[in-house]
Amino acid sequence: MMKSIILKSVLSSVAGVFVASAFAGAASAASELTVYTAVEAEDLKKYAKNFNKDHPDIKIKWVRDSTGIITAKLLAEKNNPQADIVWGLAATSLMLLGEEGMLEAYSPKGLEKLDPKFRDSANPTKWTGMDAWVASICFNTVEAGKAGLPIPTSWKDLTKPVYKNQVIMPNPNSSGTGFLDVSSWLQLFGEDGGWEYMDGLHKNIARYTHSGSKPCKLAAAGEIPIGISFAFRGAKSKAKGAPLEIVIPTEGVGWDMEATAILKGSKNMAAAKTLADWSITKQANEMYNEGYAVVAYPGVAKPVKHFPPQVASAMIQNDFAWAASNRKRILSKWQKRYDSKSDPK
Amino acid sequence: MTDQTLPLEKSAPIKPKLSRDDWVMRIFVLGIGLWLVVTILMPLYAMLSKAVQNKDGVFIGLQNFTEYFSTPALFNSISNSFFIAGISTVLTISLASVFAFILCRSTIPGKAVFKGIALLPLLAPSILPGISFVYLFGQQGVLKFVLGDYSIYGPIGVVMGEVFYTFPHALMILIAAFSIADARLFEAAVVLRTSRIRTFFTVTLPGIKYGLISAIFVVFTLVITDFGIPKVIGGQYNVLATDIYRQVIGQQNFEMGAVVSVVLLFPAFLAFAVDRFVQRKQVAMLTARAVPYEPKPHAVLNRIFFIYCCLIGIMIVGIIGMAAYASFVTFWPYNMALSLNNYDFDLMDGGGWDAFYNSLEMAAYVAVFGTTIIFTGAYMVEKSKGFKFMRGLIQFFCMIPMAVPGMVLGLAYIFFFNHPDNPLGIIYGTLPILVIVTIAHFYTVSHLTAMTALKQMDPEFETVSASLKVPFVRTFLKVTVPVCLPAILDISIYLFVNAMTTVSAVIFLYSSDTSLASIAALNMDDAGDVAPAAAMCMVIVATSASVRVLHALLTRGIARKSQAWRAR
Numbered sequence: 001m002m003k004s005i006i007l008k009s010v011l012s013s014v015a016g017v018f019v020a021s022a023f024a025g026a027a028s029a030a031s032e033l034t035v036y037t038a039v040e041a042e043d044l045k046k047y048a049k050n051f052n053k054d055h056p057d058i059k060i061k062w063v064r065d066s067t068g069i070i071t072a073k074l075l076a077e078k079n080n081p082q083a084d085i086v087w088g089l090a091a092t093s094l095m096l097l098g099e100e101g102m103l104e105a106y107s108p109k110g111l112e113k114l115d116p117k118f119r120d121s122a123n124p125t126k127w128t129g130m131d132a133w134v135a136s137i138c139f140n141t142v143e144a145g146k147a148g149l150p151i152p153t154s155w156k157d158l159t160k161p162v163y164k165n166q167v168i169m170p171n172p173n174s175s176g177t178g179f180l181d182v183s184s185w186l187q188l189f190g191e192d193g194g195w196e197y198m199d200g201l202h203k204n205i206a207r208y209t210h211s212g213s214k215p216c217k218l219a220a221a222g223e224i225p226i227g228i229s230f231a232f233r234g235a236k237s238k239a240k241g242a243p244l245e246i247v248i249p250t251e252g253v254g255w256d257m258e259a260t261a262i263l264k265g266s267k268n269m270a271a272a273k274t275l276a277d278w279s280i281t282k283q284a285n286e287m288y289n290e291g292y293a294v295v296a297y298p299g300v301a302k303p304v305k306h307f308p309p310q311v312a313s314a315m316i317q318n319d320f321a322w323a324a325s326n327r328k329r330i331l332s333k334w335q336k337r338y339d340s341k342s343d344p345k
Numbered sequence: 346m347t348d349q350t351l352p353l354e355k356s357a358p359i360k361p362k363l364s365r366d367d368w369v370m371r372i373f374v375l376g377i378g379l380w381l382v383v384t385i386l387m388p389l390y391a392m393l394s395k396a397v398q399n400k401d402g403v404f405i406g407l408q409n410f411t412e413y414f415s416t417p418a419l420f421n422s423i424s425n426s427f428f429i430a431g432i433s434t435v436l437t438i439s440l441a442s443v444f445a446f447i448l449c450r451s452t453i454p455g456k457a458v459f460k461g462i463a464l465l466p467l468l469a470p471s472i473l474p475g476i477s478f479v480y481l482f483g484q485q486g487v488l489k490f491v492l493g494d495y496s497i498y499g500p501i502g503v504v505m506g507e508v509f510y511t512f513p514h515a516l517m518i519l520i521a522a523f524s525i526a527d528a529r530l531f532e533a534a535v536v537l538r539t540s541r542i543r544t545f546f547t548v549t550l551p552g553i554k555y556g557l558i559s560a561i562f563v564v565f566t567l568v569i570t571d572f573g574i575p576k577v578i579g580g581q582y583n584v585l586a587t588d589i590y591r592q593v594i595g596q597q598n599f600e601m602g603a604v605v606s607v608v609l610l611f612p613a614f615l616a617f618a619v620d621r622f623v624q625r626k627q628v629a630m631l632t633a634r635a636v637p638y639e640p641k642p643h644a645v646l647n648r649i650f651f652i653y654c655c656l657i658g659i660m661i662v663g664i665i666g667m668a669a670y671a672s673f674v675t676f677w678p679y680n681m682a683l684s685l686n687n688y689d690f691d692l693m694d695g696g697g698w699d700a701f702y703n704s705l706e707m708a709a710y711v712a713v714f715g716t717t718i719i720f721t722g723a724y725m726v727e728k729s730k731g732f733k734f735m736r737g738l739i740q741f742f743c744m745i746p747m748a749v750p751g752m753v754l755g756l757a758y759i760f761f762f763n764h765p766d767n768p769l770g771i772i773y774g775t776l777p778i779l780v781i782v783t784i785a786h787f788y789t790v791s792h793l794t795a796m797t798a799l800k801q802m803d804p805e806f807e808t809v810s811a812s813l814k815v816p817f818v819r820t821f822l823k824v825t826v827p828v829c830l831p832a833i834l835d836i837s838i839y840l841f842v843n844a845m846t847t848v849s850a851v852i853f854l855y856s857s858d859t860s861l862a863s864i865a866a867l868n869m870d871d872a873g874d875v876a877p878a879a880a881m882c883m884v885i886v887a888t889s890a891s892v893r894v895l896h897a898l899l900t901r902g903i904a905r906k907s908q909a910w911r912a913r
Contacts, residue, residue: 034857040872061857065864066871068594073853075597076759082774082856096597142679143484171581174595207498207580210590211871221875222678223484236872241676331596332416339418339583 030258033061033271036074038067039088039258043291047087050287051278058271066211067093069145069175079104084266085275087130090119090176091259094127095324103127104262104269108276118257118296125260128280131292134255134311135181136231137247138216144225152226155185155249159200167204168215169228173331173339174254177212177230182334184254184316194336202338220244232292235306248308252316257296258288363731366817377722378735381742383769384785389749392757393610396603415605417643418583423608426584429575430568430612433507437515437564440508442557444517444657447650447713452547452642454651460520461893465665467513467839468889469864470846472870472884474506475577477668482772486676487667498580506574509664511567512860514790515560517839521794521832522556525801526638544910555800558623559793563747566612566789570750573849585609586750593752606753610745635803665886672880687880690865697865701884704862707779715791716782716837720829724796724821728807747789751849758782759853774856786850787843790903791836798832799825838896842889 029170039047041064048060063083071093074083078100086094097103098120107124118129135160139151149166152158158167170178186194206224209215215227216234220242234246260279262272278284285297293307294315303309399405402770413419444463448456466474481488482497495501526549534544550557572586579587585605623712673683690697722743726736746754762773772778802825810820849865855861862885870878 041868042872062604063855063857065852065868066594068597069852072594072597072599072756073759076599076756076853077763080763080765080770082763171591171595174587174591176595209580210576210595213871217875221479221483221485223479241680243679327596335416335418339581 031268031271032061033084033268033275034061034063034082034242035275036063036070036083036086037088038065038070038090040217041145046290047287049098050283051275054278054283055274055283058274068174071096074102075100081265083263084268085260085262085272087260087275087279088258089261090133091127091129091257092176092320092324094259094261095320097261098126102264104264104266104272105176106262106273107128108260108273108280110277110280113282113298114280115298116294118259127259128276129257129296130279130285131288131296132255132257132294132312132315133292134231134248134294134315135177135184135253136229136234136308136311137249138219138227138229138234138237139245139247140219140222140225140243141245142243143219143222147225149225150241151245152247153250155188155197155201155251157249158204158228159197160204163204163226165204165206166204167201167226167228168209168218168224169201170212170215171208171210171339172334174210175212177207179277179323179331180254180256182330183326184252186255186330187254187316187319187322188251195333198334205338208338217245219285231307231311235304238306246306246308248310248314250314253256253311253314254272255294255315255318258292364811365424366811367730370725370817371732373721374725374729374732374735374739377718377725378739378742380718381721381739383741384781385745385788387763388754388757389745392599392753393603393607395600396607398600398853400600409600413601418801419588422583422585422588425582425765426448426569426586429503429507429584430565433504433511433568434561434565435509436504438557438561440657440854441512441515441560442553445516445523446549446834447654449523450638450640451647451650452640453647453654455654459654459658461890462661463516464513464893465661465886465890466509467842467888468893469665469668470848470866470882470885471510471571471573471857472577472848472867472878472887473668474509474664475574476671476870476875476879476882477664478502478506478578480667480671481679482662488613496580498578499582500579502578502580503575503582503584506578506662507568507571507659508570508893510574511564512661514567515564517835517893518556518560518563518790518793518797521555521797521835522560524831525798526552527635528638529636530633531638537871542569555623558619558799562612562615562619563790563793566747569612570609570748572750574754589611589750589752593756599756601758602753603887606749610748610752612748668879669883672876672883674876677876687876688884690877690881700860700865701862701881703859704845704885705888707776707783707859707861708835708841710776711783711844712837712841714780715787715840718784719788719791719836719840720795720826720833723792724825725801725884726819727796728804728825729797743792744789746785746787749786751847751851752853754782754786755850755853774854774859776859778854779851779859779861780844782850782854783844783847784840786847787840787853791839794832794836794839795829798829802828834896838893841892845885845889 037044044062044064048062051060052058063070064174067090070089074081074086074097077083081102094103103126105122105124105126108128111119111125111128114128120126120128137152144151147166149162152163169181172182182198185197188194189197209218213229213233215224217227217231217235218224219227222238231246231248234244238244238246260276262269262276266272280296282297282300285295285300288295289301289304291304293301293304293311295301301312349471366806378594396409397404397406399408447453478497480486482492482502486497488827492501530548531544534548539547570586572590575582575584575587576590585608589602589605589609592605593596671677673685675682675684675686690701722739726739729736758778761767762769762778764770772781806824807817807820810817812823846863848867851861852867855864862881866878866881866885869881
């Protein structure tokens with residue numbers, strides 16, 4: 001009968017899908033670590049290779065995406081975490097996971113050697129830092145030359161009328177980098193001074209973007225002369241030939257760090273701890289230093305090509321706890337003041 | 346047998362005995378219903394129930410809604426969303442219906458080429474128009490002067506992007522609507538000396554009414570739920586879909602994201618209501634006695650039609666061509682030397698060429714399983730008898746995916762499939778979950794295409810079969826499937842190419858073994874590697890285009906055989 005043939009074929013194909021998936025699930029061996037990360041994709045092979053030099057028995061399975069997506073994925077998977085360990089995600093995101101009780105308290109071996117700024121203050125620690133991710137201004141010299149714009153040297157410079165509609169920054173409601181900027185201005189200039197500063201800056205903003213790296217990319221592509229973004233992205237674009245100047249404003253810059261944390265309930269706890277230990281070693285930090293000028297292990301950092309040398313000293317005393325607990329209030333205030341501006345010019 | 350169409354509830358005493366066919370059909374209907382519940386409804390419930398919960402999962406009533414609606418920026422987003430969706434819909438539908446009309450009802454040369462070009466945007470990942478528009482109309486763009494003082498970053502860019510993106514979606518439904526016509530009506534019109542214009546309004550338009558209304562709602566909901574284009578090119582022009590992005594990705598606030606998602610579901614309810622209303626009035630176009638329509642040449646009109654198709658074609662090819670060109674440029678706009686560097690994906694990472702093979706495999710599964718499930722489902726909903734409530738419910742379920750932004754669907758799948766108590770959890774992190782979520786995500790348009798084709802078939806086919814005691818499965822395989830083959834092929838290609846380009850739902854669900862080409866492109870763009878991203882987009886476009894051509898060649902023979910009835 002025709003219908004039984006159809007039925008059979010439909011059923012068997014559906015069953016096939018499920019069986020295939022069951023096999024896929026069973027195939028994962030014990031020495032495989034699922035590592036969630038927001039590290040630049042091009043660096044992942046290098047990270048895994050260097051780690052495997054010391055620990056060839058542990059295979060890393062990367063799941064990489066942008067900070068926002070990975071954080072949302074981790075939180076959504078809260079009831080049944082898939083990741084064993086997070087290697088390279090914004091510390092502020094990890095603090096969020098920590099608050100949700102998702103992180104394993106574990107102090108990696110050699111923790112005492114790290115700069116105290118780069119580790120969780122709890123003991124044992126829930127996360128440890130890798131490298132700093134520093135706010136900065138990407139300034140396109142070619143486009144600025146065409147528009148006759150002087151190079152800014154400070155945050156305050158950006159409020160000058162000459163820069164009207166020449167600045168792009170990330171929307172703090174969409175981007176962690178944007179929030180990092182806003183929280184650093186509030187810390188630098190004080191609560192009232194900070195908002196006053198942003199009122200002035202807002203007048204010069206051409207538009208707010210959803211992604212934190214976008215302003216610098218746009219500046220690199222000549223779409224806008226000035227993008228408020230982070231130094232790492234600027235250095236990358238500069239290396240590719242973009243006519244960029246990376247400006248570290250004199251008042252100081254906000255920063256966040258990439259950090260490592262083990263997920264509570266990991267089925268590969270021993271291997272995860274091995275990776276956490278390795279992630280704070282001197283070699284690991286030397287590896288981070290290839291892309292980032294400021295790393296967690298004191299004395300390791302060498303200047304990075306295209307990176308402004310004064311980055312480390314310009315980093316503000318970032319009060320992450322304050323920023324985290326005031327985040328909601330700051331964001332809704334920001335949205336009320338600036339986000340209703342809907343007509344782009 | 347025909348008395349089965351009587352309302353069952355009224356005729357209870359003389360209720361006809363259900364035949365074996367009816368039972369089998371009902372089982373199928375239930376099966377499709379179950380599939381939709383598991384792959385669409387339950388995941389969405391897992392996500393949207395957060396709208397009435399606080400962060401700890403405690404029920405708090407409408408508090409989130411109150412909070413959300415007291416934010417002034419919201420009204421901007423709502424009105425912006427409706428503004429963009431309205432304008433884009435009017436533009437797309439006008440452009441696409443003329444185009445579909447020309448393709449189906451005129452004799453201009455090169456119709457296959459025009460159709461191929463018009464469907465090209467389907468093959469392109471959504472970041473492609475974004476990349477292309479920046480190169481064309483951005484600050485450094487080659488056509489910047491066209492926009493004068495207006496910026497591409499804002500409503501103009503969004504509308505242009507949305508029209509580009511929705512045009513083929515609308516076209517597919519409209520072609521399905523236009524392609525089946527009863528020549529006898531046109532002959533009658535000619536015999537009665539009806540003017541061409543009057544014929545258009547009294548014969549042509551009523552015939553495509555159902556398809557037209559489906560297309561309008563598909564485009565409207567596609568635009569209102571799309572976040573890719575507003576995110577890339579919208580500047581700070583906020584719409585509802587980017588609001589979800591800000592809540593979920595920017596602030597990890599799932600509860601607020603769920604609130605906005607619920608607001609976005611309203612267009613779907615509206616679409617469903619209108620669909621029901623129109624459907625009641627739809628009469629089968631293709632009766633068992635119908636004669637297929639053969640367009641007759643008309644010199645002047647043909648010339649105008651040809652120019653129109655050329656213009657649309659040039660615009661589409663121009664947008665894709667720009668991205669293709671950019672993919673060869675070393676560093677735009679400061680190093681315009683051409684090179685192949687950007688195609689070395691294994692250096693770029695983001696999944697490299699492996700991601701591409703994964704995409705190919707996934708897209709093939711989506712096409713095969715998706716078409717089978719969706720077309721069978723549509724047939725059961727349309728042709729089975731009785732069981733009205735259940736069928737209506739299924740029809741409603743089928744409309745939902747349209748209204749759900751992919752991002753929401755992706756998160757919903759995490760909450761549902763990754764729940765520790767869900768036995769289906771074994772598929773989490775595997776290729777099958779990507780296949781299933783993609784079928785769910787693109788269910789509506791495929792379903793509507795199938796429905797449009799099925800509706801135009803006279804129920805007499807089934808009635809006659811039934812009275813001849815031919816099992817419905819046989820009618821289905823021997824009559825329905827061959828007659829609807831063009832629509833079926835369109836659905837499978839539609840699913841394939843969408844699976845190649847989709848990002849928003851799968852981005853939450855892929856694992857290290859199942860990274861995809863479209864995600865690699867997005868991530869490369871995110872990392873500032875715009876040209877490699879454009880290159881990956883071009884590889885995707887080229888693949889889908891080749892599959893299309895291959896598909897067309899392979900099926901031409903089959904189609905000629907199965908569509909022989911169309912010839913006189």
